[in-house]
Amino acid sequence: MTPGASPSGDGPLLDVRGLAVELARDEGRVRAVDGVSFAVPPGGTLGVVGESGCGKSLTALSLLKLAPQPPVRVAAGEVFFQGRDLLKLSDDELRRVRGRHAAMVFQEPMTSLNPVFTVGEQISEGVRLHLGASRSQARERSVEMLRQVGIPAPGERVDAWPHQLSGGMRQRVMLAMALACDPSLLIADEPTTALDVTIQAQILDLLKRLQAERGMAVMLITHDLGVVAESCDTVVVMYAGKVVEHAPVRELFASPAHPYTAGLLRSLPSLGGEVTDGPQGPRRRLRAIPGMVPALGKLPSGCAFRERCERAQEECSRVTPVLERKRGGQLAACHHPVPAS
């Protein structure tokens, strides 16, 4: 069974198998994404978590061949979307998928919007290209989309320039652009990371509402475990280019199987949680993961996490663990997974 295939038995909308992506570096090719597999059912939400350099963004970009090639090269794998392998499509065919059936929003809304076109022109572009709408139909659609993403006075804002909008408003415009053609999959790469927490809450809520209304699937890439817990059904945890854990969200948070996942969760301070007040207030040490993420191309033998892992044994340096079922719906790449709690 493909990991993460939809529980309902329907075929997945997106089915990524054994994706490997390489980067050209001065010192040669390094594998930044290594054998990544996951699936997203129609209407489902998959979270991809990991720290910088773990390959989560590169994975997302590679699905739609949006990473610059070179230096990036997809070395292996298949990306089935609506039954077709995207990696085998011609540039022309791929353009008809991007923005139409699968759309993407990025972290930094200022650099992802074109500063020399109005908001309306940028939303219209995709609508006219993919849906063959006329100029006036596309403009109407733009106003409607701005209204749907909660932008006040959409009839006026449609003529605004990106620099006239706040960060939160720009991210709403990005969403409006991405959703204008009613895609069945939205890939969102850290869509709220640059935003303040009250604005983040607004955008996440909006995303959830629009997703439910449209039955759209979402692949949400983030480093924030809180965002994952609130937004996703299934979670993929990446470390050093590999998926180390893949599980339904509740199982992952209740009882993480991979020591890295467990370490990440333990290192978080809990908000409003138990606090032991010392004479100088609540000051406990956090349970940090020791060491740091190894550099690509300098990964240790065997399991890439073993040097930071409290459960590591001798075999972890010899045998690279593969992703396999540990319990329930939980898959982990670990020889000595954390016992169920």
Place this chain on the structure above:
Amino acid sequence: MSAEPLLQAKDVQVHFPVRGGWLGRVRGAVKAVDGVTFDVFRGETLGVVGESGCGKSTLGRAVLRLVSPTAGSIHFDGQDVTGLSQRRLRPLRRRMQFVFQDPYASLNPRMTVREILGEPFDIHGLARGPGEREREVAALLDAMGLPREALGRYPHEFSGGQRQRLGIARAIALRPDLVVADEPISALDVSIQAQIVNLLVDLQRERGLTYVFIAHDLNIVEHVSTRVAVMYLGRIVELAPSASLYRRPRHPYTQALLASVPVPDPERPRTRLLVPGEPPSPLAPPPGCTFHPRCPHAMERCRRESPPLYPLGSGHFAACFLAEGESQQSSTAPRSGGADGVLAQSPSSG
């Protein structure tokens, strides 16, 4: 902990002039910090939270005189430093230090670690000869958990977490009393953040440091802070002991802020209280309570009057008319009172 505050800020204002038009005349002011009063006691950590543009970073820079306040006063260890010249500030500089957010931008890329960490000793003439300087720098590396081999290396050879360790090492090199840390972990990866927080907490214990910890991450601020100040549009809207603030926030903005934080627990029902809209521009703040356009409880009075920070007992203050009823009316609130000895004097008392 001494009852005498190490740092006292009173009605501090930092307004930046906005120039434009013909001959670049001053057309207005960005009220980055607009009348802020608080104390920081020896050995405590005062957390300062708020969203971008609320003035928390400017406040942090102002209390160290890295920007000059346009009004109000700042006392450091009993001495008025508000109007001191840079020359007269210098001897105090070594006692009050800053840790920057971006460990990539705050270390000189052309200096080795030995030079970066040795420089403070040279500037203040605190090492008797290169031998002593070398010993001090090596001891600093040990305290930071960095290897001695690091001495001859340049900043680019280190990871983000290690660079932040260097930034902290530089700040504490001269054994300061006060360290202002502005978003010290927000540029770091999750697994590294906890390491740096632990380092800061350990250093505080070992060296008796006093921190002003500025951050937008509410979880981390709760974890490290004795007391927390919440800022909105240049003002403190709530100030309270950490546990009290997080368990029973009184200001609607604090409540919204806390409810907005995504909780890493999928079993927990979401009780998210969405505040509509965005913070207004500090160039043209709304009249009355600056939060009223977004506040679910706004009353007529909030549109006209600006609420003072009401003392609510046990060192809890909130600038909201809804809290007025609870207010312990004495306008001259005690300097301290609780058994825990961390209570502030009234932020608004004279």
